[in-house]
Amino acid sequence: MNPPTMDICSHSIRTVECEDGYSLGYRVWSPGDDPLAALFLVSGMMSHSGWFGTLASALSESRLKVIGADRRGSGLNEGDRGDALSRHLLVSDLLRIVEQEDSGAPIYLVGWCWGAALAINAALELGGKVSGVALLAPGLFPSERIRDAMRRDSTPPKNTQLASCRVQSPLTAEMFTDVLEFQEFIAHDDLAVRTFTTRFIQVSQQMQLVAITRLTRLIGPVLLLLAAKDQTVDNAKTSVAFQRLPAESLTSATLSCNHGMQFEAPRELATRITEWVHSTVPARKGMR
Numbered sequence: 001m002n003p004p005t006m007d008i009c010s011h012s013i014r015t016v017e018c019e020d021g022y023s024l025g026y027r028v029w030s031p032g033d034d035p036l037a038a039l040f041l042v043s044g045m046m047s048h049s050g051w052f053g054t055l056a057s058a059l060s061e062s063r064l065k066v067i068g069a070d071r072r073g074s075g076l077n078e079g080d081r082g083d084a085l086s087r088h089l090l091v092s093d094l095l096r097i098v099e100q101e102d103s104g105a106p107i108y109l110v111g112w113c114w115g116a117a118l119a120i121n122a123a124l125e126l127g128g129k130v131s132g133v134a135l136l137a138p139g140l141f142p143s144e145r146i147r148d149a150m151r152r153d154s155t156p157p158k159n160t161q162l163a164s165c166r167v168q169s170p171l172t173a174e175m176f177t178d179v180l181e182f183q184e185f186i187a188h189d190d191l192a193v194r195t196f197t198t199r200f201i202q203v204s205q206q207m208q209l210v211a212i213t214r215l216t217r218l219i220g221p222v223l224l225l226l227a228a229k230d231q232t233v234d235n236a237k238t239s240v241a242f243q244r245l246p247a248e249s250l251t252s253a254t255l256s257c258n259h260g261m262q263f264e265a266p267r268e269l270a271t272r273i274t275e276w277v278h279s280t281v282p283a284r285k286g287m288r
Helices: 049-060 088-102 115-130 144-153 179-189 200-214 235-242 264-284
Strands: 012-017 023-029 035-044 064-067 107-112 132-136 166-168 195-197 222-225 250-255
Touching: 012 088, 023 049, 023 088, 023 264, 035 049, 035 088, 035 115, 035 264, 049 064, 049 264, 064 088, 064 264, 088 115, 088 195, 115 132, 115 200, 132 264, 166 200, 195 200, 222 235, 222 264, 235 250, 250 264
Parallel strands: 035 064, 035 107, 107 132, 132 222, 222 250
Antiparallel strands: 012 023, 023 064, 166 195
C-alpha cells in the first residue's frame, strides 16, 4: 500500500546477508550511472523505507542515489518482527548495506525519527568514510508524552523474557500528521510495526544514549531539520544538544510541518537535503 499522492518512482528491492546470516531486504532508488552521492536513509521505529517514496523520487531527480536501509524486523523483513538482539547487530546490519551499495560516490547517512540514533551510531563506526549525516526530526530527545510511555513499557514484569514481552508502539497516526489521508495510510499500513519486544526498547535506549553522549565525535557536516509542530520530539532539548557541534559543521532549519515531514513537506525536504549535499560534496570529493 502506498501513501496518497506518493510518487511511484522505479526502485528495486535488494537483500544483503548480515553477520549472523539474517537476509535483510531494503529498497534502492537509483538516478542511473555516476550518482553525485549515495544517501542511506534510516526510517523510524514503526515505519519502513516505503514511507519515503516521494522524497526518494525527488532526491533521485538531483542525481542522488537513495538507499532505504530498513532494519531487521521491520517493513518487508518479517524475521524477528519488532525485535533487536543488540545495538551491535543493528549497526552491523546498516554497515553491511553501506558496504554492498558503496560504488565510490560520497556516502551520506540520513536518519529520521528513531533512525537518527542508528545513523549516528553507524557514522561513529564509519568515521571519515561518511561525507555527512542528515537528521530529520530526530528522536534523540522524545517529547514528555513519548518518554512517559517508553518509561512505563520498558520495564517488563518479573521473570519475563525480554524477547517475549511485547509492548504497543507509543506512536499514533495523529502524531505523524494532521492530514487525514496520511493518517489513514499510517493506520492501515500492513508493513508498519505496531508492537515491540522489551529488548528492542532497551536496545534502542542504549543506542540513543551512545548517540547523545558521542554526538560531538561526528566527523564532517551535519544537517538538522526539525518539524515545528512535532508532537514526538522535544525540539528545544534537541537544539541545545546540537549547539555543542562546531558552528561551521552544522546546518539547521525548522520546517512548518508535523513529525511526518516526508508526507507533508517532501519537496521542501528534498530541496533542503539536496542543497546541503551539493554544498558539502565538493569539499569532500577525493577524500575517501
